[in-house]
Amino acid sequence: xxxxxxxxxxxxxxxxxxxxxxxxxxxxxxxxxxxxxxxxxxxxxxxxxxxxxxxxxxxxxxxxxxxxxxxxxxxxxxxxxxxxxxxxxxxxxxxxxxxxxxxxxxxxxxxxxxxxxxxxxxxxxxxxxxxxxxxxxxxxxxxxxxxxxxxxxxxxxxxxxxxxxxxxxxxxxxxxxxxxxxxxxxxxxxxxxxxxxxxxxxxx
Numbered sequence: 001x002x003x004x005x006x007x008x009x010x011x012x013x014x015x016x017x018x019x020x021x022x023x024x025x026x027x028x029x030x031x032x033x034x035x036x037x038x039x040x041x042x043x044x045x046x047x048x049x050x051x052x053x054x055x056x057x058x059x060x061x062x063x064x065x066x067x068x069x070x071x072x073x074x075x076x077x078x079x080x081x082x083x084x085x086x087x088x089x090x091x092x093x094x095x096x097x098x099x100x101x102x103x104x105x106x107x108x109x110x111x112x113x114x115x116x117x118x119x120x121x122x123x124x125x126x127x128x129x130x131x132x133x134x135x136x137x138x139x140x141x142x143x144x145x146x147x148x149x150x151x152x153x154x155x156x157x158x159x160x161x162x163x164x165x166x167x168x169x170x171x172x173x174x175x176x177x178x179x180x181x182x183x184x185x186x187x188x189x190x191x192x193x194x195x196x197x198x199x200x201x202x203x204x
Contacts, residue, residue, distance in 0.1 A: 004089040006058060007031060007050035009081070013065055020104035020125050022074025025062045032082040033110050035143040036131070038172065038203055055093040066098065075102035075124070083107050087115040094122035109152035110144055116152050120159045128153065129168045132176050133184035141175045154191065162194040171200045 007030040015024045030050040062076055069075045076097070078090055083105045094103060102124045109116065109128055130153065132138050138146035156165055167188055171181045185196050
C-alpha cells in the first residue's frame, strides 16, 4: 500500500488555547477548496513550498513534545489550508501515534463526504469554521456553495455527537453583521450543536 503523504507547510509547537485542549502542535498543510476573502494563509498557501512527509516522518518530528501532550491532554492539530483534504494521512497518523495523544482537525467541512467519514474514528475533536450559515453570505465570502459544508455538519453531528465538535462562528467584516452571526449560532443550536465559539475576524 502506498503511504499517504502530508503537504506540510509548517509545524508550530507548544500552542495552548487555540487548537484544542492542552499543549498542541499545529501541523499546517497546503491546499484548500475555498477562496475566502480574508484568508490569513493565502500568501503562504499560494507561494510557500510544502514538504511532503509520511505519517512516520511527522510522528518523528512531533514526538519531542510527547510529555507535554500526555501531561496536559493535548496532541497534534491538523490545520491548513483544509486539513480533511488529507484524511487518509490523518487516519494513518492515528494508527501510528500513541493512543493517548489527542488529535484535532481544523476544517471548513468543504470536502467530499467520504473524507469526513474516513476520520470520524481517528479525530478526537473537530474544530469547524462554519463561516456563516446563510448561503448567500457564505458564497460571497468563500466563492463556494454552502450546501456541501452544511450537509457535512449534519453528518458529523450524527457520526460523533456534539461533544466532539466545536463550531466557530465568526463575524466577518464587510460580509456579515452581529445579527447574522447570532442567526447562524441559533441555527446551529437548533441542529443540536452545543459547543459554539462566537468571535470577530481581525483584519490586518
